[in-house]
Amino acid sequence: xxxxxxxxxxxxxxxxxxxxxxxxxxxxxxxxxxxxxxxxxxxxxxxxxxxxxxxxxxxxxxxxxx
Numbered sequence: 844x845x846x847x848x849x850x851x852x853x854x855x856x857x858x859x860x861x862x863x864x865x866x867x868x869x870x871x872x873x874x875x876x877x878x879x880x881x882x883x884x885x886x887x888x889x890x891x892x893x894x895x896x897x898x899x900x901x902x903x904x905x906x907x908x909x
Contacts, residue, residue, distance in 0.1 A: 844909070846874075849893035858893040862886050866905030873897045 849858070860871060863886045871883040874896040883889055891897065899907065 844899045846898045848896050852893045856892050856894045860889045868901050868903035870900040
């Protein structure tokens with residue numbers, strides 16, 4: 844998935860992300876405004892600002908739903 848932000852969520856920009864199952868790859872990368880990116884790859888539920896620039900790297904094993 845290419846780098847994007849969900850700017851249509853102006854009133855309620857927080858999103859809940861669920862990562863679960865047997866998979867490889869598929870890291871969720873979020874720009875944090877600094878020179879580094881926050882990367883989520885462990886199973887769990889996370890909250891993120893949908894209007895932050897983010898992308899998901901290619902899933903190499905398993906199924907990605909978005």
